[in-house]
Amino acid sequence: xxxxxxxxxxxxxxxxxxxxxxxxxxxxxxxxxxxxxxxxxxxxxxxxxxxxxxxxxxxxxxxxxxxxxxxxxxxxxxxxxxxxxxxxxxxxxxxxxxxxxxxxxxxxxxxxxxxxxxxxxxxxxxxxxxxxxxxxxxxxxxxxxxxxxxxxxxxxxxxxxxxxxxxxxxxxxxxxxxxxxxxxxxxxxxxxxxxxxxxxxxxxxxxxxxxxxxxxxxxxxxxxxxxxxxxxxxxxxxxxxxxxxxxxxxxxxxxxxxxxxxxxxxxxxxxxxxxxxxxxxxxxxxxxxxxxxxxxxxxxxxxxxxxxxxxxxxxxxxxxxxxxxxxxxxxxxxxxxxxxxxxxxxxxxxxxxxxxxxxxxxxxxxxxxxxxxxxxxxxxxxxxxxxxxxxxxxxxxxxxxxxxxxxxxxxxxxxxxxxxxxxxxxxxxxxxxxxxxxxxxxxxxxxxxxxxxxxxxxxxxxxxxxxxxxxxxxxxxxxxxxxxxxxxxxxx
Numbered sequence: 001x002x003x004x005x006x007x008x009x010x011x012x013x014x015x016x017x018x019x020x021x022x023x024x025x026x027x028x029x030x031x032x033x034x035x036x037x038x039x040x041x042x043x044x045x046x047x048x049x050x051x052x053x054x055x056x057x058x059x060x061x062x063x064x065x066x067x068x069x070x071x072x073x074x075x076x077x078x079x080x081x082x083x084x085x086x087x088x089x090x091x092x093x094x095x096x097x098x099x100x101x102x103x104x105x106x107x108x109x110x111x112x113x114x115x116x117x118x119x120x121x122x123x124x125x126x127x128x129x130x131x132x133x134x135x136x137x138x139x140x141x142x143x144x145x146x147x148x149x150x151x152x153x154x155x156x157x158x159x160x161x162x163x164x165x166x167x168x169x170x171x172x173x174x175x176x177x178x179x180x181x182x183x184x185x186x187x188x189x190x191x192x193x194x195x196x197x198x199x200x201x202x203x204x205x206x207x208x209x210x211x212x213x214x215x216x217x218x219x220x221x222x223x224x225x226x227x228x229x230x231x232x233x234x235x236x237x238x239x240x241x242x243x244x245x246x247x248x249x250x251x252x253x254x255x256x257x258x259x260x261x262x263x264x265x266x267x268x269x270x271x272x273x274x275x276x277x278x279x280x281x282x283x284x285x286x287x288x289x290x291x292x293x294x295x296x297x298x299x300x301x302x303x304x305x306x307x308x309x310x311x312x313x314x315x316x317x318x319x320x321x322x323x324x325x326x327x328x329x330x331x332x333x334x335x336x337x338x339x340x341x342x343x344x345x346x347x348x349x350x351x352x353x354x355x356x357x358x359x360x361x362x363x364x365x366x367x368x369x370x371x372x373x374x375x376x377x378x379x380x381x382x383x384x385x386x387x388x389x390x391x392x393x394x395x396x397x398x399x400x401x402x403x404x405x406x407x408x409x410x411x412x413x414x415x416x417x418x419x420x421x422x423x424x425x426x427x428x429x430x431x432x433x434x435x436x437x438x439x440x441x442x443x444x445x446x447x448x449x450x451x452x453x454x455x456x457x458x459x460x461x462x463x464x465x466x467x468x469x470x471x472x473x474x475x476x477x478x479x480x481x482x483x484x485x486x487x488x489x490x491x492x
Contacts, residue, residue, distance in 0.1 A: 006196075006200075009199050009200060009203045010195075010196060012199070012203070012210060012419075013198065013199040013202050016198050016199065016202065017192070017195030017196065017198065017199055018195070019195075020191045020194050020198060021188060021191040021192045021195050022191065023191055024189075024191020025184055025187045026187075027187055027191075028184045028187025028188075029184065032178045032180050032184070035177065035178040036120055036177075037120060037175060037177065037178070038118050038120060038175070038176055038178075039118065039120070039121065039122035039125045039172075039174060039176065040116055040117070040125060040174060040176045041116070041117055041122070041125040041126040041128070041129040041170035041171060041172065041173035042115065042116045042117075042170055043114075043115050043117075043129040043130050043132070043133045043166065043168065043169055043170035044112055044113065044114050044115070044133075044166075044168045045112070045133045045136060045137065045164045045165065045167060046111060046112060046164065046166070047065045047068065047069045047072060047111040047112075047162065047164055048061075048065060048162070048163060048164075048165055049061035049062070049065050049161065049162050049163075062111070064162065065111040066109070066110075068162055069110075069111050069113065070106060072136070072140060072164070073104050075139055075140060075143070076102070076104040076132070077099055077104055078139070079095040079099070080139055081132065081135045081136050082095035082096075082098045082099050082135075083095055084135035084138055084139065085098065085128065085131045085135045089128070089131055098128075101117060101118045101119060101128070102115065102116070102117055102118075102128075102132060103115075103116040103117075103118075104116075112167065113136070113164070115129050115132045115133050115136070115170075117132060117170070117173075118173075121173075122172045122173035122174070122175075123172060123173070124173075125172075125173030126171065126173055129170035130166075133164070136164055137163065137165070137166075140163065140164050141163060144161060144162055144163075145161070207422040207423045207424060208419050208420060208421065208422055208423075209416060209418070209419070209421050209422070209423055209426060209445075210418065210419050212445065215416075215426070215443055215445075218423060219426065219427070219443075221414075221430065221443050222442045222443070223443045223444070223445060224263060224266040224267065224270070224413070224441065224444060225259060225260075225262060225293075225413075225443075225444040225445065226259055226262075226444070226445045226448045227256060227259040227260065227263075227293065227446045227447065227448060228255050228256050228259055229447040229449060230244060230253050230256040243296060243299050243324070243351070243352070244256045244257050244296055245260050245261070245296050245299045245300045245303060246299060246303075246351055246352060257296075257300075259448075260293075260296045260297060260299075261300055263297055263444060264297065264300040267301075267441070270441060270442075276409075276410035276411050277384045277388050277389060277410060278384050278388075278389045278391070278409040278410050279297075279388075279390050279391070279410060279411060279412070279413060279441065280391045280402060280405045280406050280409045280412040280413070281293055281294035281297065281390060281391065281393060281412070281413045281415065282394065282395060282396055282405075282412055282413070282414060282415070282429075283395050283396070283414060283416065283429075284395060284397050284414070284421055284425040284426060284428070284429045285397060285417075285421070286317070286398070287417070288395070288415050288416055288417045288421065288446060289415055289417070290393070290395070290415040291320060291323065291392050292323070292446075293413075293415045293444055294310065294320070294390055294391075294392040295310060295320060295323060295324060295392070297390060297413075298310040298390040299349070299352045299355055302352050302353065302354035302355035303354075305354070306354070306387070307354045307356070307386065307387035307388065308354060308355050308387055308389075308390060309346065309356045309357075309358060309383045309386075309387045309389050310355065310356070310357045310358070310390050311332060311358045311380075311383075311389060311391045311392065312357075312358065312360040312392050313332070313371060313391040313392055313393045313401070314360065314392055314401075315332070315333060315360050315363060315364055315367035315371065315401070316363065316367055316394055316399065316401070317394070318363070319392075320357065320359060320360070321357070321359040321360070326347050326349075326357050327347060327359070328359050328360075330345045330361055330362075331358055331359035331360050331362075332358055332359065332360050332361050333360065333361035333362050333363075333364050334361045334362065335358075335361070335379060336370050336373065336375050336376060336379070338375075342358070342379065342382065342383065345358065345359070345361070346358050354387075356387065358383075367399075368399065368400055368404055371401050371405050372404040372405075376405075376408060377408045380409070389409075391405055393405050396414070396429040396432045396433070397425060397428060397429060397432075400432070402433075403432045403435065403438060404436065406433055406438030406439065407437070407438060409438075410439070410441075411439040411440060411441035412433055412438060412439065412440055412441060413440075413442060414429055414430070414433075414440060414442075414443050415443075415446050416443060416444070416446065417447050418446065418447050418448045418449060419449070426443075
């Protein structure tokens, strides 16, 4: 996979990645709170050979001090020095434990010894560092002279004797553990890494279809439409309001209408020599929005100037008449059983010239037999002679009605839900159509999130709106958010 694929996977599961990143920071914060605070104080000792009367003697003394200072590092971490400190500070700990809290450093080419002491009490760390320098000076004096002394600085020695003097006293210890900022940063990085791993694992096991590239690569069927998610296609009672293409072009549903116009254009150029005139619109499941797509596609084609007949072929759960506010009385089933003629029950849509609607009629006990009958085939041919026919068919997975209808049509459009339809569901739907030797014209992604596409075909680029205003048409231009201009045609 390329880098952009990883980015797309992470963005698809950004909620989980964010939660795990926050959890990593929170875990680091809890760790910081629960850890014992450790303070460190540092005192510095200076190795000297005493005063010298001439330059040559001073040089020899300095070289001697430098040669001996490295060995004093080992002396500083000996149990004898620790015993002296325990006695001086009246401690109850063991020499081994005390040495574990001491760090001795010797900068290169110097005669300095840095004694760092750590303790949970900053004042105790300070006392321990200062006492350690004094105890080291006493131990060095004992080793060099072979006699014990209580003097901390060895000031009573003669010239040329090596001794350790305190160069700087330790100040009150500063906090060194826990490393709060480092731990928080490490928690964030670890949380992000775990989040990315989570996104990759979810991607491997997530069978929901999210991109056109994924569908076309996996199934070899073109994606001919992407319809953005829009709340303007629903009534207050959550019943779908089908005709977004007739809404105001300045409303937020403009990109949705542009998606249906793009779908209409793709169908027109799909086969210029033999363009499809009878199209079945179906979906894998009931909730994928196939009826909304069928109604809007029919309206978009009619608005483009081509007559369209929309047939509600879902004889189990018909919705077209209700969603378009048409009369739901006699319809397709009545025509198929010979009670009425098609012209008697086909209704003209009041808002879209050229759009005619044939409702489902009464729900029959044998929908599949009616839809697969010769009478249904003859009716479709009769209606297709004068207009393009769009059939809203039942979903493919629960019943076989849609697959049966594709035998009488030029092809089927399968509507799937973005990040809602599984690849196995789409594969089974395509198999149902192939089993009856039907043709799949393409896939329509419904309820696309706006982050999944770039602008939805530029739906916000130019918007034209007709407004009645004193009988004349006027071209208005106004600026969109972000600096874009909107052109509006109105009567004025």
